[in-house]
Amino acid sequence: MNLPDPSDPRTWPARDLITASIGMDPDFILRAYARGLFPMPMGYGAIGWFSPVRRGILPLDPPSDADCTQGGLRVSRSLRKTAKRYSITIDTAFDEVLDRCGDPDREHGWIDDSVRLNYGELHRRGHAHSIEARDADGRLVGGLYGIGIGGFFAGESMFHDPERGRDASKAALIALVGLLTRDGAPGRLLDVQWRTDHLATLGVIEIPRDDYLARLKRALQLPEPQWTVLD
Template identity: 55%
Template sequence: MSMQAFGPPSTWPSQDLIAFSDEFDLPMTLAAYCSGAFPMPLHDASFDARMGWWSPMRRGIIELDDLRVTKSLLKSARHYTTTIDAAFDEVLERCAEPSRPFGWIDDDIREIFTQAHHEGVVHSVETWDSSGRLVGGLYGVSLWGLFAGESMFHDPERGRDASKVALVRLINELRGRPDGTALLDVQWLTDHLASLGASEISRADYLERLDVALQEPQTVWSALRLPGDWRMQRTA
């Protein structure tokens, strides 16, 4: 059953930012995800608080069967392999590069999510090129039937589709759950995510689905290094 770290959702404001705090630690962060919220720093806001807690009015999700895989992506994927939790620190580092537009991953986020990774509740998916270079990846929070995607990256020179291949590997891992389903949260819908099959649901619908997801078995993650083409063909 979902928690209520920020009080009953009926009392939340009708906006994406539902709370802010100076406190930020792992227990509070996990309680937030179980409540339907996630942390994002308030770097450019007028608040003095350290951390913002967000629960979008329109929540971006990817239904596992809605993933769009183009023929060009299938072809591109044959040049990659994927892994799980093989290079979490590097994936986080690449996602946090200051030069990225709208970067939000600061030292606080890195510390807590690294701790969560060591506790086994945050996982990364890595994409490697044929020379063994890390060219893309993603990471997120895994709690029972929920996977909350946090960030993804790709190398624009060596891995144009590498983050997409990581997403496909992630969805195949989630499809491998005993019930074959999961709630894949991507926070906000963007044009890029929409092109891959993401959609929006209301906050109320998300919280209902979260309540169900948190009662499902925990995802068991595979550490296998798998060819991108095999995983893509299976998805297609």
């Protein structure tokens, strides 16, 4: 299967779904992300490759907003307080985070065995990362995972334990933004695929596809952040 040429997005279809394949593998997944696409299982072994016409990103450059901390992330006083309840770890429970994000009881779940297999391999290669939020007893109560290439990070999914982890996924997101911005390197890109009303409350915006692709090209050339817990 051929990937679309990112140098001229005018040749791309004017829809979010760009192409489809039967199956996927780690190498192809990485090439697709570098071209501005991401995969999503569509059933019966089919994989859709998406590049939204309006792409959701969380800006990493700080706006003039008192409720925004690192970058454009909006952190209310109450969230800042509850986030302190959790300790953050990185890449210590990738498979568990993926499984919790892929809980079949979750509405609109899309994570299947092909995602687990391929993203697990990408984690072992150092390209897929998880941010984990743990309670006072060390239990995993929230987290997120995604793909990192250079200065680009694609957030794939997040979860929280509804009983023990209120705002735990948001605590993981705060940690991710801090990790991506702590060295002050400009131009990094945090992709969240689509803007939702929930993500908008956290500072996510939409940008046109061609703008996204230009930012992606720059971000891929930047150094990778250090995947370690903040001091």
